[in-house]
Amino acid sequence: MTHTDRARTDGAIVIGGGIAGLATALHLAAGRLPVTLLVAGPLGAGAATFWAQGGIAAALGADDRPDLHAIDTLTAGAGLAEPEAARRVAGAAPAAIDWLVSIGAPFDRAAGGALALGLEAAHSRRRIVHAEGDGTGRVVLQTLIAAVRANPLVTLLEGTSATALLTDAQGGIAGVAVRDMEGHAAELTGRAVVLATGGLGALYASTTNPLGATGSGLALAARAGAVMRDMEFVQFHPTAIACGADPMPLATEALRGEGARLFNDRGDRFMADIPGAELAPRDVVARAIFAELAAGRRVVLDARLKHVERRFPGVVALCRANGLDPLRDPIPVRPAAHYHMGGVEVDATGRSGLPGLWACGEVASTGLHGANRLASNSLLEALAYAGWIAADIAAAIPAGTPPPAAVPALPAPPAPALRQLMDRQVGVVRDKAGLAEAVATLAGAGDEDATRVALMVASAALARSESRGGHFRADHPHPATPTWHSRLTLGQVAEPGTEPEPDRVRRAAMTDDAERQVA
Numbered sequence: 001m002t003h004t005d006r007a008r009t010d011g012a013i014v015i016g017g018g019i020a021g022l023a024t025a026l027h028l029a030a031g032r033l034p035v036t037l038l039v040a041g042p043l044g045a046g047a048a049t050f051w052a053q054g055g056i057a058a059a060l061g062a063d064d065r066p067d068l069h070a071i072d073t074l075t076a077g078a079g080l081a082e083p084e085a086a087r088r089v090a091g092a093a094p095a096a097i098d099w100l101v102s103i104g105a106p107f108d109r110a111a112g113g114a115l116a117l118g119l120e121a122a123h124s125r126r127r128i129v130h131a132e133g134d135g136t137g138r139v140v141l142q143t144l145i146a147a148v149r150a151n152p153l154v155t156l157l158e159g160t161s162a163t164a165l166l167t168d169a170q171g172g173i174a175g176v177a178v179r180d181m182e183g184h185a186a187e188l189t190g191r192a193v194v195l196a197t198g199g200l201g202a203l204y205a206s207t208t209n210p211l212g213a214t215g216s217g218l219a220l221a222a223r224a225g226a227v228m229r230d231m232e233f234v235q236f237h238p239t240a241i242a243c244g245a246d247p248m249p250l251a252t253e254a255l256r257g258e259g260a261r262l263f264n265d266r267g268d269r270f271m272a273d274i275p276g277a278e279l280a281p282r283d284v285v286a287r288a289i290f291a292e293l294a295a296g297r298r299v300v301l302d303a304r305l306k307h308v309e310r311r312f313p314g315v316v317a318l319c320r321a322n323g324l325d326p327l328r329d330p331i332p333v334r335p336a337a338h339y340h341m342g343g344v345e346v347d348a349t350g351r352s353g354l355p356g357l358w359a360c361g362e363v364a365s366t367g368l369h370g371a372n373r374l375a376s377n378s379l380l381e382a383l384a385y386a387g388w389i390a391a392d393i394a395a396a397i398p399a400g401t402p403p404p405a406a407v408p409a410l411p412a413p414p415a416p417a418l419r420q421l422m423d424r425q426v427g428v429v430r431d432k433a434g435l436a437e438a439v440a441t442l443a444g445a446g447d448e449d450a451t452r453v454a455l456m457v458a459s460a461a462l463a464r465s466e467s468r469g470g471h472f473r474a475d476h477p478h479p480a481t482p483t484w485h486s487r488l489t490l491g492q493v494a495e496p497g498t499e500p501e502p503d504r505v506r507r508a509a510m511t512d513d514a515e516r517q518v519a
C-alpha cells in the first residue's frame with residue numbers, strides 16, 4: 001500500500017502491540033481469521049507490557065480459589081468493580097497462564113517444578129505468577145512477539161499509527177485511518193477493529209508509563225462516538241523511583257510483599273499504624289506517601305532484603321542505571337500515574353457500543369477494576385478478554401481471505417504544561433476548585449487528542465463529588481452512596497463553559513454472599 005491508498009481486509013484489524021493486542025491477534029488467528037496488527041513503533045517498544053514487573057495474578061496455590069481472587073478484586077475496586085467481571089476473569093486466570101505456558105512463556109518455578117507464586121498488596125494469597133524475577137512483562141511480551149511473528153495469518157504493520165476510526169453510514173466502525181513514520185496516510189477498511197492501545201499515564205508529568213501512553217485509543221474511540229466509563233479513576237503507583245528519569249522507573253509492589261518497608265527522612269515507618277501497612281491498597285499507600293511529601297519530608301523504600309538481587313534483578317538494574325544502590329541505600333520514591341481504570345465501555349465479550357469496535361487491555365473499561373485495580377490483574381484482564389473478543393469476532397465474521405500487505409510515528413509525548421497541570425490538579429489529591437480550573441484550561445486548549453483525553457478525565461473527576469479508590473477529593477474525602485459508574489461521551493465535555501454532566505449508572509448488585517465477604 002502506498003500513501004493515501006485504501007486497502008481492504010476481510011479479517012480483523014488490531015491496534016496495539018502490547019499484551020492485549022498480541023494475545024487478541026493470536027487468538028483470532030487460532031480461529032483462522034486473518035489479522036492486520038498495527039503498532040505505532042517497532043514491535044516491543046512503547047508498550048507498558050514490557051515494563052510489568054510484578055506478574056500475573058492467578059489462583060493456582062493449594063490454599064487459593066478463583067472466588068477468593070474475585071473477592072480481593074472487588075475489595076480493591078472500592079465498591080465499583082463489577083462482580084460478574086471479577087468472577088469471570090478470576091475464573092479464567094489459570095487457563096490464561098496455561099495458554100502462555102503452552103506458547104513458551106518461561107515462568108519462574110519453585111523447587112518441585114510448580115509455578116512460583118509471589119505475594120502482592122491486597123491479595124489474600126500468594127498468587128502472582130512471574131518470570132525472570134521481576135522481568136515478567138518483558139518475558140511475556142517476547143514470548144507473544146515470537147508467536148505473532150511466526151504466525152502466517154498475522155500481517156504486522158510496525159511503525160503504523162492509527163489516527164482515526166472510519167465509520168460507515170450507520171455509525172458502525174468500518175476501518176482505520178493510519179499514518180506511517182514518514183507521514184504517509186492511508187485507510188484500511190475491515191469489519192472488526194480491536195483497540196488495544198494501552199493507557200494514558202503520559203498525560204501526567206510523574207508517570208511510570210511509556211511516554212507514548214497518551215490515551216490515543218481513547219481519543220480515537222471518543223471521536224467516533226464511543227462511551228467512556230469511569231475516566232476519572234487513575235491509579236497512582238506509590239513507589240515510583242524518584243531519580244529524575246521520565247518516565248519514572250518502578251519499584252514493584254512485590255518488593256513490599258517480600259518485606260521492603262517505607263520510611264520518611266525522620267526514620268518514621270509512617271505506614272505502620274495504617275491497616276495493611278505497606279501492603280494496604282495502592283491508593284492508601286500513595287496518599288500516605290503524598291502526605292509525607294506535601295509536608296516536606298522525603299520518602300524512601302528500604303529494600304535491603306536477603307534475596308533482592310536474585311528476586312528483583314530488574315529493579316536493582318534500574319536503580320543502578322540511575323546512580324542508586326538499593327543493596328546499600330533505601331530507594332527514594334514518590335507516587336506516579338500508573339494505570340487507568342476507566343476507558344472505552346465494553347461488555348462481557350469486549351464489545352463497545354459502536355458496532356464493529358472492540359477494546360482490550362488498559363484502553364477498555366470492562367468493570368473489573370472499579371475504582372482501583374488490584375495489583376497484577378491488568379495483564380490477566382487483557383489475556384482473558386483477548387480470548388473472549390476473538391471468539392465474539394469469529395462468531396460475527398466468518399474466516400475470510402488473508403489481508404493484503406499494507407503500509408507501515410511514535411506519538412509525541414503531550415506538552416509539559418499539560419502534564420504538569422494533570423499532576424497538580426487532576427492527581428493524587430483533587431478538589432473542586434482545582435478540577436474546575438483544569439477543565440476550563442483544557443476546554444480552551446485546542447483539539448489535540450491528548451488534550452481531549454485529559455479533559456475527559458478532569459471532567460469526570462469534577463463530576464464525582466466523593467472519594468473512592470484511586471479518585472480522592474480533599475473536599476469530599478469519603479465515599480458516597482449510591483455507587484455509580486460515570487459514562488461520558490466527548491460531546492458531553494467538549495463545550496467550553498459548560499458543566500460536565502456524565503451519565504451515572506449504578507453498579508450491578510452483588511450476591512448477598514459476596515457482599516458480606518467484601519464487607
Ligand SMILES: Cc1cc2nc3c(=O)[nH]c(=O)nc-3n(C[C@H](O)[C@H](O)[C@H](O)COP(=O)(O)OP(=O)(O)OC[C@H]3O[C@@H](n4cnc5c(N)ncnc54)[C@H](O)[C@@H]3O)c2cc1C
Nearest residue numbers: 016017018020040048049052054055162198361362376379
Ligand atoms: C512499570 C509498570 C509495571 C507494571 N506492572 C504490572 C504487573 O506486574 N502486572 C500487571 O498486571 N500489570 C502491570 N502493569 C500494567 C500493565 O503493564 C498494563 O496495564 C498492560 O501491559 C497494558 O497492556 P496493553 O496491551 O493494554 O497496552 P500496552 O502494553 O501499553 O500496549 C499498547 C500498544 O499500543 C500501541 N499504540 C498506542 N496507540 C497507538 C496508535 N494510535 N496506533 C498504533 N499503535 C498504538 C503502543 O505502541 C503499544 O504497542 C504495569 C505497568 C507499568 C507501566
